Amino acid sequence: MGARKRLRAENNKEAKKQVSFASLRNVPTSPRKMRLVADMIxxxxxxxxxxxxxxxxxxxxxxxxxxxxxxIANWKEKNEGVRMEDANLYVKSINVDSARILKRLRPAPQGRAHRIRKRSNHVTIYIDSNVDNQQEIKS
Incomplete structure (x- = not known):
């Protein structure tokens, strides 16, 4: 790995340590249905x-x-001295990505077959504190 690539990877790793997130992989629900819920929050x-x-x-x-x-539990682990009520947490972003698709065949009339796609998804939630952002604006 080149020097620039390694430095960028290290910077990304440090930035990820500052962010509180949780991810859920291979959820057997279609991404479209999950995005309806994600858009809600x-x-x-x-x-x-x-x-x-x-x-x-x-x-x-x-x-x-x-x-x-x-x-939220991950955020508490990183910020042990801060109370959740004082931090004013909010959902910074939520991503729903498509995961593997199981392909199945269903018999159809006259010897044909129709393909069925059983979709799944990956969900990632990032949460952040409004208090940190307000302090940065006031400074």
């Missing part, structure tokens, strides 16, 4: 997002709720 305060997910009727919201709780 993007940019919202963490407590509001948890309430929205808890009372949502969508099946994907249960998985995203658990993932958000994991991201």
């Amino acid at each position: 993007r940019g919202k305060e963490v407590n509001t997002a948890l309430d929205m997910l808890k009372f949502s009727s969508k099946e994907a919201s249960r998985r995203v709720e658990k993932l958000l709780l994991s991201a």
